[in-house]
Amino acid sequence: MKHDEVTGEEPGAPGPVRREEPVDLRLVPLAVAAWAAAACAVGATGWWAVAGVTVCLVGALVLLARRPVRGPDGPGGGPGAALPGATPGWRLRATAWAGVLLCAAAGATSAGLHAADLRRGPVPELAREYARARLEVAVTSDPRLTRPKVRGNAMAPVSIVLDGEVTRVERSDGSVHRTRTPVLMIVPSGAGREEWLRLLPSTRLRVGGRLAPPLRAGEPFAAVLKVDGAGPPRIVGPPSALQRTAGDLRAGLQRATEGLDPDARALLPGLVVGDTSRIGPELRDAFEATDLTHLLAVSGSNLTVVLLLLIGRPGRAHQVERGGLAPRIGLSLRFTALAGGGLTLAFVIVCRPDPSVLRAAACGLVALLAIGTGRRRSLIPALAAVVLVLVLYDPWLARSYGFLLSVLATGSLLTIAPRWSEALRRRRVPGRPAEALGAALAAQAVCAPVVVVFAARVSLVAVPANLVAELAVAPATVCGFATLALAAVWMRAAEGLAWVAGWPAGWLARVARTGASLPGAELAWPGGWWGGLALALLTALVVLGARRLPSRRWVGVIVAGVLLLVVVRPVPLARWVTGWPPPGWVFAMCQVGQGDATVLAAGGDSAVVVDAGPDPVPVDRCLRELGVRRVPLLVLTHFHADHVAGLPGVLRGRAVGAIQTTGLEEPPGQAAFVRRTAAAAGVPLIRAGPGERRRVGALEWRVLWPWAGGGEPAGSGASVGAGEGGDGPNDASVTLLVRTAGGLSLLLLGDLEPPAQRALVRVHPGLGPVDVLKVAHHGSAHQDPGLMRLVRPRLALVSAGSGNPYGHPAPRTLEALRAGGARVLRTDRDGAVAVVGAGRGLVAVPGGG
DSSP states (O other), X not given: OOOOTTTOOOTTOSSOOOOOOOOOOTHHHHHHHHHHHHHHHTTSOHHHHHHHHHHHHHHHHHHHHOOOOXXXXXXXXXXXXXXXXXXXXXXXXXXHHHHHHHHHHHXXXXXXXXXXHHTSSHHHHHHHTTOEEEEEEXXXXXXXXXXXXXXXXEEEOOEEEEEEEEEEEEOTTSOEEEEEEEEEEEEEOSTTHHHHHTOOTTOEEEEEEEEEOOSSTTOSSSEEEEESSSSOOOEEEOOOHHHHHHHHHHHHHHHHTTTSOHHHHHHXXXXXXXXXXXXXXXXXXXXXXXXXXXXXSOOHHHHHHHHHHHHOOGGGGGTTSOOSSTGGGTOOHHHHHHHHHHHHHHHHHHHOOOHHHHHHHHHHHHHHHHHHHTOOOOHHHHHHHHHHHHHHHOGGGGGOHHHHHHHHHHHHHHHHHHXXXXXXXXXXXXXXXXXXXXXXXHHHHHHHHHHHHHHOEEESSHHHHHHHHHHHHHHHHHHHHHHHHHHTTOHHHHXXXXXXXXXXXXXXXXXXXHHHHSTTSEEEOOOHHHHHHHHHHHHHHHHHHHHTSOOOHHHHHHHHHHHHHHHHOOXXXXXXXXXXXOTTEEEEEOOOSSSOOEEEEOXXXXXXXXXXXXXXXXXXXXXXXXXXXXXXXXXXXXXXXXXXXXXXXXXXXXXXXXXXXXXXXXXXXXXXXXXXXXXXXXXXXXXXXTTOEEEETTEEEEEEEOOGGGSOOTTSOOOTTTTTOOOHHHHTOOEEEEEOTTOOEEEEOTTOOHHHHHHHHHHOXXXXXXXXXXXXXXXXXXXXXXXXXHHOOSEEEEXXXXXXXXXXXOHHHHHHHHHTTOEEEEHHHHOEEXXXXXXXXXXXXXXXX
C-alpha cells in the first residue's frame, strides 16, 4: 500500500494518517526503577533500605568508572585498539544502566526516609503500647464514611475516617511533646456526625483517644487513632483561607445539585470535585461491576476535559500547538500556559491531591510548559517524568493501586490505543468508533489484571459500558465545573446549569445500573498477584490470536454474538449449558455466604423469598439465575444482618408485594434499616401472625413460630428462654411449614436456638416428618435432638459461608442429621442447591452460582 508523501494519507483510507515518530522511551526504565525501589523500601525495615541503596550506588559507580579495555597492536587496529564490544554503544548502555540504578537508589532513599519518619517520635511508641493520649491534630483530608459491612449476625457500625497529622502529644503522665506524625483517625458515627463530616483540611483539633499500630506494614501513617466518644469535634484552629475557599466552592456545588434526581445528585459532586459522600453502596456496586469506578470520583480525565477546552486536542502538538478556546479569545502562547497552570493548581486544591489528580496535574503542567516554550512535546517521556517526580516526592504512591491504574491507563492510551485503532480502521471500522473502541480495549487490557489482584473478578461489560458512558463524561464534567464556578456568585443560575448537568450524570448512572444488572456482568477470577499474572497471560494470548484472525466481518459478528450471549445469559440457554437452575425446581437455597436466602417457586416468574442474606449482590444474582421477577411476599425471619442486609438485592428490578417480619424488632438498628429500605421502595411491611396460613398459587404455608411477643400461646405451659439461655432475635425467627402442589413438605427454621426448638415441639406436638429441612442457624452445634428425631428430614440443607470463623456447620450436627437418614447439602461446599420433585422423585441438584 502506497502513502502520499505530503499528506501521509493512504489511498482509500477513512481519514488522514499521521506518520508516527519513534517513541522516546529513555525515561521509562528510570521511572520504573524508582517506582519499584520505592514500593519495596516503604515496607522494609531501615537496614534493608540502606542495603538496597548501597548496592544500587555501588553498581552505578562501577558502571560509570569502568573504561573500555584496550587491545594490543594487531592487524586491523592501531596501538591500543579497542577490543570488540568496547564501542561508543557500550558506553551509552553502561551509562543508561547506571542511570537506572541511580534512580532506584533515589526511590529507595526517599521511601526509606519517609518510612523512618513514621518510626520516630512519641506517637509510634504509644501505638505499640495501645496507650491513650490527648493530641492536637491537623486534618489533612476530607472526612469519609466507612462502608457498612456485615460481621456475623450484626452490621458493623459506620465510622468517620480522616487523615491527620499529630502536632502535639500530651501523655497520661502530663508530659508534652511536639511532633509532626501522620495518623489515621477513626471517629464513631454519633451525635456529632454532621460536624465531623464538615471538617476541612488544615483544621486543627484537640482529641483524646487510643492509639494502635497500623494493621499492615507500608501504610502511610504511623498509627491508628480511635477517637473517644461521638460528640462534635473540638476545634482549636480554623482551616486556612485557601481551604475555606475550596470548601465554600464544594458546598456551593452541593447546594446547586440538591434538587436533582438521586443518582445525578450523588454522582455530579463526585465527578467534578471528588465529593462521594452521597454515593450509596448500591450505586457504588453497579459502577464497580462495570469498571466505571474512575467516574465515581474526580480523576485525571476531568482535568483533561478542562484543558482540552483551553488548548485543544493533544494531536495538535504535532502541528502549530494552537487549538481550543485560547486562540479564539486572543490568548498568547505563554498566557495560555499560565492560564492552564492556574486551572491545574485550582483543580488540585479543590479536588484534593488524589493519586490520579496528581498524575493528571503533573502531566498537564508538562504539556503546558511545552506550549509556553512553543516546542513540540512527547507525551510518553512526559508521563515517565511525572511518575519519576511524583514517586520521589511521595513514595507511598508506589503502593497505590489507584496510581498504578491511572498510569497504566494513560500509558495504554498513548501507546497501544493508536495501534489498535489503526488496526480496526484497516478492518473497515469507521474512524471515530475505531478510536473510541481502541482506547477502551487498550485500557481494559492493561488495567484488568491489576483490578483482579484486589477485586478477584473480571467485568465482561467494561468495554461497552465505558464506550457508552464516554458520551456523557465531557458534558457532565464541563457543565459540572461551570456549576461549581457559578454557584459562588449566582446560585439560581447554578441550579439551572446543574439541572442540565444532571442529564449526562443520570445517563452515567443508568449505564452502570443496566450493565451491572446483566447476569454475566462479572466473572469470578482468582485474586492476588498470581491471579493477575494469569489474566495478563490470557489477555496476551487473546491479543495474539486476534491478530491472526482473518479480516472478515462475519468473524467479528460471531465473536460479538458469543460475548453477548455470555453476558446476557438467556435463561433457556444458560439452563441448557449449565444445567442450572434445573427444570421444575420448587425450592432453592442461594449461595450468599454466611447468611440465609431461600426461594420457593410460586409459578411462572413468581417466587416467595425467605430471607435476603448479608449482601445484595449474591441474592440478586441468585434470583436472576432462577428467573424470578415477581416476589408476592418476602419473609425476613428476624432482623440479624446476615438475613436482612441483602434486602436491596431482592428489591432490585423486581415487583415485591409485601415484606413480612417477626414481631421482635431487635437489633433496633437493623429493624430500622428494613423499615427505611421498604419505605423507599414503596413496599408495605406486615408482621407474621401466630398460626397464620397463606397461599400463593399452588404454594401454601403456615407460620409455626413465633407466637405473640416471641413467647408461646397462653396456656401452653412453656416459656422460651425461661432458664434455658434463649437468644431473643434468633428465637423470634419466623418458622414456616410449607407444602407444594406436588406434596413436598419443607420446614424452614430460621435461626432458632435449642430453647425455641424445644418449645416449638411442645406447641406443635403433631409436627411430623418433612421432606426438606432448612437447618437452623447455619448448622451450628446448638440443635435440639428431639426436633431432629420428630421431623426426620430426607434432605437437610445448610446455608453457611466458606471458611467462616464460627465452625458452621458443626460436625456433630451433620453426623446427627445423617444418622437420622438425611442427605446433607451445604452451600459452602456444594454451592446453591435446588430441589426438584416430591416423594420418591425428590432430587436435590447442587452446584448453582
